[in-house]
Amino acid sequence: MTSQYDALVVGGGQSGLAAAYHLRRRGLTVALLEAGPEPVGSWPRYYDSLALFSPAKYSALPGLPFPGDPNRYPHRDEVVAYLRSAAQSLDADIRTGERVEDIGHDGHWFTAHSATGSTFIAPRVVAATGSFRSPHVPALPGQDSFTGKILHASEYRSPTDFEGQRIIVVGAGNSAVQIAVELAEHASVTMASRSPVKFMSQRPLGRDVHFWFTVTGFDFLPVGPLLRNPPTEPVLDPGRYRAALATGKPAARPMFTTLDGDSVIWADDTRTPADAIILATGYRPHLPYLAGIGALTDTGAPRHRKGVSTTHAGLGYLGLEWQRTPSSNTLRGVGTDAAHLARRLHNLGPIPTRHHKKEKSNDN
Numbered sequence: 001m002t003s004q005y006d007a008l009v010v011g012g013g014q015s016g017l018a019a020a021y022h023l024r025r026r027g028l029t030v031a032l033l034e035a036g037p038e039p040v041g042s043w044p045r046y047y048d049s050l051a052l053f054s055p056a057k058y059s060a061l062p063g064l065p066f067p068g069d070p071n072r073y074p075h076r077d078e079v080v081a082y083l084r085s086a087a088q089s090l091d092a093d094i095r096t097g098e099r100v101e102d103i104g105h106d107g108h109w110f111t112a113h114s115a116t117g118s119t120f121i122a123p124r125v126v127a128a129t130g131s132f133r134s135p136h137v138p139a140l141p142g143q144d145s146f147t148g149k150i151l152h153a154s155e156y157r158s159p160t161d162f163e164g165q166r167i168i169v170v171g172a173g174n175s176a177v178q179i180a181v182e183l184a185e186h187a188s189v190t191m192a193s194r195s196p197v198k199f200m201s202q203r204p205l206g207r208d209v210h211f212w213f214t215v216t217g218f219d220f221l222p223v224g225p226l227l228r229n230p231p232t233e234p235v236l237d238p239g240r241y242r243a244a245l246a247t248g249k250p251a252a253r254p255m256f257t258t259l260d261g262d263s264v265i266w267a268d269d270t271r272t273p274a275d276a277i278i279l280a281t282g283y284r285p286h287l288p289y290l291a292g293i294g295a296l297t298d299t300g301a302p303r304h305r306k307g308v309s310t311t312h313a314g315l316g317y318l319g320l321e322w323q324r325t326p327s328s329n330t331l332r333g334v335g336t337d338a339a340h341l342a343r344r345l346h347n348l349g350p351i352p353t354r355h356h357k358k359e360k361s362n363d364n
Contacts, residue, residue, distance in 0.1 A: 004354070005031045005093070007124035007345065008112055010100050010289065013041020014061060014083065015128035015319030018334045020092040021062050022342035023126070030092040031120055033112065035099035039087040042132035043080045048158045049182055050076040053174060053202075053236045054332050058210040061086050062335035071208075079331070100289045105312055108352050112289070123351045126341065127290060127302070128318040131283035134300075138281055142259035146277075153179060153280040159186040166273050168264055169250065171280030172197045177235045179280060180250040189250035190272060192264070197252065199242050200234040209236060210332070220336055224322040225305055233326075285320060307341045314348055316341045 007023045009016045012034025020032045032039060052059050057070035059079075064086050066074065074082070087094060098114040103125060105111075112120045135152040143150060153175050165187045169180040172193035183189045191197070202209060213219040235241060245252050256264040256272075263271040290296055295303060295311045302309070302317045306324045309315035318338055319329055327333025 002119040002121060003031065005029045005120065005122045007031075007126065008033060008110065008120050008122045009092075009126045009128055010103075010112065011041070011127070011129035011319075012036070012039030012087070012094065012096070013043070013128065013130055013319070014331050015130060015334050015338070016041070016126070017083065017086050017090060018061050018338035019126040019128050019316075019318050019341065020090055021086075022335075022338045023124075023345070024091050026342055026346045028124070028346065031122070032090075032092050032094045033098040033100055033114065033120065034094065034096045035115075037096055038084065039094055039096060040080050040083040042130060043076060043083065045132065045154070046076050047153075047156050047179065048076070049178075052079065052331070054210045054330070055208050058208075058214065059331045060335075061331065062338065064089055102289050102292055105293045105315075108314075109354050110314065121354065123348060124314045124316075124345045126316050126318055126345070127287055129286045129289075130319050131285050134284045134286040135279075136282045136284050137279060140259055140277070141257065142265075145261055146259040146274075147262045148274050149276040151276065151278055153278055154283075156278055159183045162187045162276060165275040168192055168256070168272070168274045168277045169280060170255070170277060171282075172235075173233065173280060173282070174235050176280035177241050177245075179278060181241055181244045183278075184244065184249040191245070191250050191252045192255050193252070194255045195232070197245065198232070198234040199237045202236045202238040213327075219327040219333060220325050222306070222324050223326070224324045224328060285317075287317075290315075307337055308344050314345060316345055 006028035007030050009019045009032045012032050016032055020030045023030045051073045055071050056066040056074050060066040066082055100112050100114050103110055103112045109121050109123055110125045135154045137152055156179055159182050162183060163186050167183055167187050167189045169176055169191050180189050180191045256266050258265045263273050265271055285302060287296060287302060295309060303311050304317050307317045318341060319334055321329045324337050325333055328337050
């Protein structure tokens with residue numbers, strides 16, 4: 001059975017929900033296609049202690065304020081519950097368990113095929129699948145000889161899984177620091193990075209930094225397209241992280257040169273035994289379903305400007321880092337990008353009629 005809509009949104013996380021909200025506001029029928037069992041994105045799979053770095057009042061999607069104390073930093077599970085509420089309030093046809101495997105394009109209409117055998121067509125597609133399923137795992141010199149475990153931060157859940165072990169955390173960003181400091185209470189931990197960790201106070205002048213980002217307009221500066229190499233964001237420190245590194249729990253060292261057996265080798269030829277290496281090395285856009293239509297570069301990156309495809313009319317992206325602004329890939333910033341993208345996709349101009357019987361949806 002083929003279902004026809006005005007727009008397809010691939011991915012049911014924060015970006016997909018924001019996209020569907022703004023497309024519906026423009027009167028378009030929308031199918032939101034989510035691979036998982038519910039439209040909450042990758043949040044349930046993040047590590048247990050994860051909390052937002054922005055207060056609740058700055059972390060809402062369009063049309064639905066974040067409930068509870070506006071000044072708290074919501075925990076992972078609170079975000080999951082919030083996304084469930086956002087999905088329930090959304091006037092779109094949400095299809096869970098529909099992993100999109102490929103999308104075709106005939107010049108006007110996109111055809112999405114899912115793993116269930118379902119087919120969906122529309123003249124507009126928003127790719128909002130995020131990056132959690134494409135962790136960046138760099139090759140480490142000597143890793144074939146390493147006798148310990150190498151895992152990406154996306155696989156990390158709890159420090160109790162590493163009780164008493166010797167751990168190397170690779171990275172210098174927010175996740176690397178948060179994981180390393182948490183682990184250091186249960187294990188012997190060393191952070192390894194190519195550049196030192198840079199900190200920014202969570203509450204400069206007594207106000208959360210996101211207050212200042214908002215009142216100055218920094219969070220929504222459309223500077224993303226101007227950046228060839230997006231800057232490394234500093235670690236937001238509520239006062240705990242810098243102090244922890246200062247005491248050596250965790251220790252911090254420049255990146256090791258190689259792995260050898262059960263150890264890492266540093267630039268000064270000293271060795272540190274390690275049971276596990278956790279790579280907090282980021283993610284890449286997860287867009288394999290667009291590979292067949294020439295919408296991506298050779299490395300799998302989307303060809304776009306401010307989220308609008310430069311290869312296919314009607315195709316857009318949402319939730320990319322620095323897509324338009326410093327906050328593009330966050331709960332607090334994705335709504336602004338979604339409004340911009342919905343406006344651009346709505347104004348497609350004449351679309352040739354394609355006759356397909358549409359299945360009943362809650363848009364009717």
